[in-house]
Amino acid sequence: MMPAASPVRQIVFAVAPHLVLLDACGPLEAFWRAELEMRQACRSADGEPVAYRTRVASIEGGTLPTHVGLPVVVERLDALDDEPIDTVIVAGTFECDRMVLDPKLVQWLEHAAPRIRRVCSVCVGAFYLAAAGLLDGRRATTHWRSADELARNFPSIEVDADPIFIRDVHDGRAVWTSAGVTAGIDLALALIEEDFGHAIAMQAARRLVVFMKRPGGQSQFSATLDVQHGAAGEFDALHAWMATNLRDDLSVDRLADHARMSARTFARRYVEAVGRTPGKTVEALRLEAAARALAQSRRPMKRIALDCGFGTEQNLRRAFVRRFGVPPLSYRDRFAPLTAGGEQGKRDRAGPT
Known part of the structure; x- marks a missing residue:
């Protein structure tokens, strides 16, 4: 049975040797920035935490090696067995080839999970949750290279390698998994939002100079980088031209003409080189540009639809819902950065409601 919720949520980072430092430090910073915001809201400058108490612990405790060579001093996990833990986050470790798990950490998770409200992982920390049976029958993500x-x-x-993070609810219990490295910050901001609301999460993001809090449904992959990698250089010039001419006619015939090939030859060679049709690439580039415009500007929807090549707001809305699961204005309302004059900034400066 889970303990009663405490006003101060204790977040425990369960770590193993060769820790990927940013997997833990990124979320730690996010929770600390939220703590600062909550202290300001409660007019409590110093002293005991008002929102989060964070701990970093391993099986052995003491000095823990990290993959970048900077050792960190951590607590022992068994020293926390009698303490109320609200959330445990298993951070990733650096593995060049194949994951080798610490069986004692797996056992600790199996034993501790039933009394913990929220279990999460960053990057390949998902392997520990999986080995402890905490992801059975669930949808989960991890770093795309390890999926x-x-x-x-x-x-x-x-396993879904695409999203930044996934919140999977099963039998009334949510388990969170995230992609690699910086995605841990996105995960932490989502946890903060769940705990204390949108305004506090966005203020924490602002303190971190994270200009866009990415949704869980957003891809780990950049469309531009993805097509460049897949094409092995053959269509780099074409992709660069496409990215700067999104509002133009980007039909197969036009692209083939730009590539100086017949339409049939171009379509065949493009699929062979990139692994997708030209039309799929065009839509991915346009959606990425539209998402960036929505998150980083207050331009009208009609203007964004034209600039990104969708023609009409209706076309943009359909493509956006199909890819991200939310309409464009909802995406902007939730993930736009704080700006001096924007409505988002006005709401967040007003503080929590």
Whole structure:
């Protein structure tokens, strides 16, 4: 049975040797920035925490090596067994080839999870949750490079390599998994929002100079980088031209003409080189540009639809809902940065309601 919720939420980072430092430090900073915001709202400058108490602990405790060579001093996990833990976050470790798990950390998670309200992972920390049986029958993500291994080793999990993070609710219990490295910050901001609301989360993001709090449904991949990598250089010049001419006619015939090929030859060679049709690439580039415009500007929807090549607001809305699961204005309302004159800034400066 879970303990009664405490006004101050204790967040425990469960870590292992060769910790990926940013997997823990990024979320730690986010929680601390939220703590500062909550102290300001409560007019409590110093002293005991008012929102979060964070701990970093491993099985052995003491000095823990990290993959960048900077050792950190951590507590022992078993020293926290009698304390109320609200959230545990398993940070990732650096593995060049294949994940090797610490069985004692897996056992600790199996034992501790039933009394913890919220269990999360960053990057390949998902392997620990999986080994402890905490992801069975759930949808989960991890760093895209490790997704196939996670799916292969734990076939009961629905592994989705695309999202930044996933909140999966099963039998009334939510388990959170995130992609690699900086995605841990996005995860932490989402947890803060769940705990204390949108305004506090966005103020924490502002303190971190994170200009856009990415949604869980946003891809780990940049459309521009993805097509460049897939094409192995053959269509780099074409992709650069496409990205700067999104509002123009980007039909197969026009692209083939720009590439100086027949339409049939171009379509065949493009799929062979990039792994998707030209039309899919055009839509991905346009959606990425529209998402960036929505998050970083207050331009009208009609103007964004024209500038990004969708023609009409209706076309933009359909494509956006199909890809991100939310309409464009909802995306902007939730993920736009704080600006001096924008409505988002006005709401957040007013503080929590």
